[in-house]
Amino acid sequence: MDALKIQKINDYSWRIPRFGDMRVDGIVFASERIIKDILKDQSLGQVANVATLPGIVRASYAMPDIHWGYGFCIGGVAAFDVQEGVVSPGGVGYDISCGVRLLRTNLTKSDIQEKITGLMRELYCQIPTGVGAKRKDFQLSKYDEKKILEEGARWAVSKGFGTARDLDFIEDGGVFNGADPDAVSTRALERGVNQLGTLGSGNHFLEVSFVDEIYDSVVANALGLFKNQVTIFIHTGSRGLGHQICSDYIGVMLKASQKYGIKLADKQLCSAPIRSPEGESYLSAMAAAANYAMANRQMITHWAIEAFEKFLGLGPKDHGIEIVYDVSHNTAKFEDYMVGGNIKKLLVHRKGATRSLPGQPVLIPGDMGRYSYVLVGTEKAVAESFGSTCHGAGRVMSRGAAKRACRGRDVVRELKDKGITVIGASRETIVEEVSDAYKDVTDVVDVCQEAGISRKVARLWPIGVIKG
């Protein structure tokens, strides 16, 4: 990658001109400040590597929260021609359909501020977060697990976890089409059967926040958001089921890459033609994992609402908790875009990137000590980034470096002093997730706003966080 060069296009976008085996340029949405951070790791090399894959259309894209990942960088977007292009599990990620859901309430910050510690403890009790944590009142059968893989959030609603209205506010109506449970291995099913309705660890969380700033009052009003309103963010994905599916299909795709003569700049870019048995099998397993993830967030939502009702003694008409929207970060979707004057169906890989279609809510969580954002998708995103925008803050520091930076510090106390109550299953995870380890999400979101690929609607500030 000595030949990799970057050229500034404008204040918010950069080009990696084609060189070597690249079939298209790389395009990175970033500011001058962010590009300096990006240059510290291998992510731009990964953007260039993705550009070598067959059938890639227009460019290999990267969002401003980019950091290096496996094959594709995190924050990478790549669209492929359905007839000539490939599908790659590395372009989706291990946590298939990891995503974010935002709930709004009728409550204001002052309604819960004094009770926040008790409320967070109740949420921590109700939502399984720690090792082996499970609800005693919920046991998933193997039969139902397969139904979830086909029906997604719709299954959960049919069992009384939420209402039919919820499905209208989840990407794809809460169901990813094309799922085939038979494409999912026994091992993946085994890993998933006890994990539905669990948060997971690492950067997953449930956060109670309040709206502290409104940027677009018209859209905010349409989304039912108002200043000082209490909101709830849920960040989790497909758990062990999705991770195993990705691992299984990386094995399949390594062989497929050889079979179809696909030259790989990186093993984790292993892929197969979209219209091949291997490609179609992966897509149907990926869809199954996406359905599991959406059902997972639906279950957690139900128990979060129960926690609010139990602790605050409020009924649905009082707390008014409803879904604003639910987005996924790690997927490959068939979407139509204008290419060369014609509408073409493409397979759009988004790995650590959010779909950003006109009028669609875009949910961008920050780190646990700082703000998150609600944005809205734009026409410009459709024209310039295959309807994509960032997904979060992006790490800048390794977990080891974060721990060293926090030596002698009481991170939980520091957050409490900022008015944020954190309850976590692992103290080590809380330290590793400290704000210092992340970009300032405002910088990331501002780039997306200035580049025109999404537009700010509201800012949220955390008051309570639970972590696995």
Next chain:
Amino acid sequence: MSGYRQIEHTADIGIDVEGASLKEFFINAARGMSSLMFLRCGNVPSPCETRHSVSIKAGSKEELLVKWLEEILYLFDVGGRVAIGFEIEEIMEVELRGVITACAFNPEVHALRHQIKAVTYHGLAIKEEGGRFSAIVIFDI
């Protein structure tokens, strides 16, 4: 070196592993991964130790290593069991037979350090030099 050491990665975690033989290398990799997942913090004897036979065939040494390490994830995710001991009975280039000893996760004995999601192929290339084997293994968390 104890056979492995933790290495830095921006978003995830990894180990630099070595061994004087392929067998020792695979055992050290498993010990290293287990050390990233669990910390033993009590003196209570491990309850209910069980032995799990493992038999794997793969397309390459790297794939063999990934599948071997994935057994640790499987034991924990599915059975709530902590892998505490690793034996390789037989290992060839792309095949191995071994045994993993595990015990039930006990919060009085074990602290969960990281919930590893997957073993990745990122930069994974097992090197052999002078009879010693080494590699860097990155885990998604």
